[in-house]
Amino acid sequence: MSNATSRATIRPEEAAHFGQLAADWWDPNGSSAMLHKLNPVRLGFIRAAIDAHWGTDSRGVRPLSGKRALDVGCGAGLLCEPLARLGAAVTGVDAAEENIAVASAHAAGGGLAIDYRCGDIGALRLTGFDLVTSMEVIEHVADKAAFVKALAGALAPGGLMILSTPNRTAQSKLLLVEGAERLGMVPRGTHHWQDFVTPDELRELLADAGLVMGEPQGIGWSPTKGLHLSADLALNYICGVTLGS
Numbered sequence: 001m002s003n004a005t006s007r008a009t010i011r012p013e014e015a016a017h018f019g020q021l022a023a024d025w026w027d028p029n030g031s032s033a034m035l036h037k038l039n040p041v042r043l044g045f046i047r048a049a050i051d052a053h054w055g056t057d058s059r060g061v062r063p064l065s066g067k068r069a070l071d072v073g074c075g076a077g078l079l080c081e082p083l084a085r086l087g088a089a090v091t092g093v094d095a096a097e098e099n100i101a102v103a104s105a106h107a108a109g110g111g112l113a114i115d116y117r118c119g120d121i122g123a124l125r126l127t128g129f130d131l132v133t134s135m136e137v138i139e140h141v142a143d144k145a146a147f148v149k150a151l152a153g154a155l156a157p158g159g160l161m162i163l164s165t166p167n168r169t170a171q172s173k174l175l176l177v178e179g180a181e182r183l184g185m186v187p188r189g190t191h192h193w194q195d196f197v198t199p200d201e202l203r204e205l206l207a208d209a210g211l212v213m214g215e216p217q218g219i220g221w222s223p224t225k226g227l228h229l230s231a232d233l234a235l236n237y238i239c240g241v242t243l244g245s
């Protein structure tokens with residue numbers, strides 16, 4: 001496979017941007033602080049979606065026992081680790097080698113056996129995952145349609161996919177790009193507003209890949225509540241996705 005094909009969804013400048021954040025990724029007050037704040041919020045959604053999909057009880061110890069989970073664009077593993085603790089056999093894929101190195105070392109330090117790989121999700125040809133997640137990634141990829149099709153190809157029949165991403169609205173421009181980046185809450189150059197995806201656009205991309213998008217839920221921000229699950233989709237949203245019949 002040619003290099004151009006094998007890196008079809010990866011923008012080298014994005015991999016370089018996130019790779020240089022790897023060293024302090026696990027510092028809750030470091031450059032990935034926003035992702036640390038986001039993590040419990042999206043885990044709340046993920047646990048509810050897992051329970052609804054498989055009839056499990058995520059208050060039980062390991063509702064993902066016996067299941068294979070794939071997190072695409074895993075960074076240094078903020079979501080992979082809780083998925084492993086929920087019982088899944090987890091594979092994490094990221095475009096940046098530095099992230100995979102930090103993720104592997106952190107998991108090993110915590111005694112977690114997570115299979116981390118660096119590369120393009122399409123070229124890796126991973127298949128048969130019960131749960132596929134990709135959080136805050138699609139807005140960074142080179143070819144959104146190819147990326148979504150590769151995610152679809154990784155999902156096992158009867159599996160569940162969960163995606164989150166910023167919406168492309170005046171509010172997300174103000175808060176995520178002009179606000180969070182200027183105030184230093186997110187590293188400069190992280191967000192490219194024109195690459196954000198609206199829920200309708202995501203639904204269409206998913207449908208083209210044979211996937212059905214469930215009802216999206218907003219992830220909002222307020223000075224009193226911080227980041228929280230919300231009915232308002234204007235800032236960021238998260239949704240469950242299944243294979244069409």
Ligand SMILES: C[S@@+](CC[C@H](N)C(=O)[O-])C[C@H]1O[C@@H](n2cnc3c(N)ncnc32)[C@H](O)[C@@H]1O
Nearest residue numbers: 009010018073074075094095096135136140141
């Ligand atoms: C905003 S970070 C999100 C990290 C992680 N999903 C989280 O939410 O904690 C985006 C991540 O996606 C990765 N990434 C960007 N494009 C990618 C691609 N085409 N394939 C895999 N990973 C990619 C980046 O290297 C970075 O680690």
